[in-house]
Amino acid sequence: MAKILIVDDSALTRRILRRALEPAGHSVVEAEDGARGLERYSMEKPDLVILDMIMPGIEGLEVLARIREINPQARVIISTADIQTSTRAMVREAGASGFINKPVDAESLQKIVGDLLNPVS
Amino acid sequence: MIITAEQKDALLELINIAFGRAAASLSELTGQRVLLNVPRIVICSMKEVREHLENLIQGEVATVHQMFSGPVAGEGILLLDYGGAVLLSGLLSENRVPVDRLDQSDQEVLTEVGNILLNACLGTFGNLLEIHLSFSLPRMQVENLNPLLDSFSVDTEGVRYAMVILTTFSLRDSTVHGYLILVLAVASLDLLVQSLEKLG
Numbered sequence: 001m002a003k004i005l006i007v008d009d010s011a012l013t014r015r016i017l018r019r020a021l022e023p024a025g026h027s028v029v030e031a032e033d034g035a036r037g038l039e040r041y042s043m044e045k046p047d048l049v050i051l052d053m054i055m056p057g058i059e060g061l062e063v064l065a066r067i068r069e070i071n072p073q074a075r076v077i078i079s080t081a082d083i084q085t086s087t088r089a090m091v092r093e094a095g096a097s098g099f100i101n102k103p104v105d106a107e108s109l110q111k112i113v114g115d116l117l118n119p120v121s
Numbered sequence: 122m123i124i125t126a127e128q129k130d131a132l133l134e135l136i137n138i139a140f141g142r143a144a145a146s147l148s149e150l151t152g153q154r155v156l157l158n159v160p161r162i163v164i165c166s167m168k169e170v171r172e173h174l175e176n177l178i179q180g181e182v183a184t185v186h187q188m189f190s191g192p193v194a195g196e197g198i199l200l201l202d203y204g205g206a207v208l209l210s211g212l213l214s215e216n217r218v219p220v221d222r223l224d225q226s227d228q229e230v231l232t233e234v235g236n237i238l239l240n241a242c243l244g245t246f247g248n249l250l251e252i253h254l255s256f257s258l259p260r261m262q263v264e265n266l267n268p269l270l271d272s273f274s275v276d277t278e279g280v281r282y283a284m285v286i287l288t289t290f291s292l293r294d295s296t297v298h299g300y301l302i303l304v305l306a307v308a309s310l311d312l313l314v315q316s317l318e319k320l321g
Contacts, residue, residue, distance in 0.1 A: 010233040011226070012213060054258055081237045083142070083244035086253040102237050103149040 001025040002117050005044060007037030007063065008052035008079065013102060017050055017079070020106035021113070034058030041067055041074075048116060050100075053080040053091070061094050068095050075116045079104060124164060124314055131317040136160050136286055139245035143238045144290060150234065151212045153292040160288040164310070170283045170302065171270040177287065178202050178298055182266050183223065185235025188257040189243055193250075193313050195281075195305040197239045203263070205297030206231055212293065223263060232261040242301060250316040273304075282310050 004026050006017050011032075018028045029044050031037035034057050041049065049067060053060035060078060067074045077098035078091045088099050098112045124132070140160055148155040163173050183206035185199045201209070207220065210227035213234070223231070236259040247254045273283070284303040289296050305313065 010229065010236075012230045012233045054256060056258055081240035081244075082256060083240060084247040084253060086247065087244075102233075102240075103146055105149065 001027075002047040002113075003027050003029065003044060004113070005029050005031065005037065005040055005046035005049045007031045007034065007040075007049060007055075007060075009033055009055045010052070013052070013079070013104070016104055017109070020104060020109045024110050024113075026113070034060070034063040037063055038066055042070065048075040048077065048097075048113060050077045050079050051096075053078055053082065053087075061091070064094055064096060077112060077116070128314050128317060129162065129164075132284075132314075133160070133162055135246065135249060135317065136162060136242075138249065139242040140286075140288060142245050143241035146237050146241045147234070147290065147292070150237065151209070151292055153212065156291040158289050160286050163283075163285045163287070165283055165285065167273045167281050167283055167304070170273045170285060173285050173287070174200075174270060174300065175266070178266060178300070180266065181263060182206075182269065183231055183261065183263050184269065185232060185239065185259050185261045187236065187239045187259040189254045190257075191247070191254040192252045193246070193254065193305065193309045193316075195303055195309055197243055198302040198304070199235045199238055200269075200300040200302060201231075202298040205295070205299065206263075208293070208295050209234060209297060228261050228263070232259050235259050235261060238299075239301075243303075246313075250313070252316065281306050284310070 004021055006014050006028060008014050009032055014030050021028050029040055031040045033055050051060050051063055064076055067076060075097045077100055078096045079100050081102040083101050091099050097116055100109055100112060140157055144155045144157040181203040183201045183203060187197045189197060207223060210230045213230050243254055282305055286301040289298050
């Protein structure tokens with residue numbers, strides 16, 4: 001179906017996301033921090049990115065900005081433990097295509113991914 | 122610092138909501154039903170934290186520390202008894218062979234669990250009080266309780282208060298003793314209490 005890049009410093013979260021995405025037929029590539037995420041984005045050219053907000057080194061919103069410089073149409077979902085509505089608004093303003101809270105619910109994630117990959121015109 | 126009975130009731134209500142969210146997150150993560158007992162809150166000076174904790178838990182503990190900033194600022198510490206931390210990590214790890222000690226992989230798992238639980242609690246505060254909090258990278262440690270309590274007594278950053286939230290949660294027929302300690306400067310605690318009054 002689609003190639004999805006997961007950028008998250010937590011191996012647990014990467015595993016949870018992979019288990020939610022692969023049964024739906026997507027192929028998954030991973031990066032454990034922002035710098036590697038940017039490398040893999042350029043190398044793999046994924047259809048969609050799921051990006052953690054707070055990571056060591058380059059933080060998620062900075063990674064988002066750099067991905068959008070490479071590709072202004074990039075589809076990026078921010079994944080975060082931060083449940084504040086103010087954070088959701090901030091992430092949208094920063095240009096993210098979507099937002100999902102941890103712990104990630106597989107069904108919700110598949111819906112957001114599906115809506116982004118196949119938007120209803 | 123004295124807070125009134127009404128302020129404490131409002132705080133307890135806020136914490137019930139926040140912990141409900143945290144329990145739901147833990148249940149989602151572990152796939153287990155999580156039963157939470159009613160949290161008990163103590164607000165005390167940093168020096169008094171010891172007397173509230175030392176009779177409840179001994180020996181090694183697993184802690185996740187996370188700084189938060191904004192109109193209310195401080196440090197959140199999730200503290201788990203060591204056995205509970207091993208149980209929790211075991212439920213979330215791919216290698217299900219029972220272990221007695223936490224390895225690096227377990228520590229990484231617990232860091233993420235701590236991140237999710239602390240955010241569930243503090244983020245609920247932010248939403249209900251209509252303030253925005255920013256969070257640092259969480260940091261996990263395995264440490265002995267006594268040195269941790271000793272570090273609280275040395276209050277080098279001015280007068281700070283601790284909001285100690287004591288609860289236990291049960292999953293898979295085991296009880297995990299979990300405590301959340303929010304360390305706040307006086308000004309932040311004042312603002313938190315004032316914001317609560319506006320909710321009422």
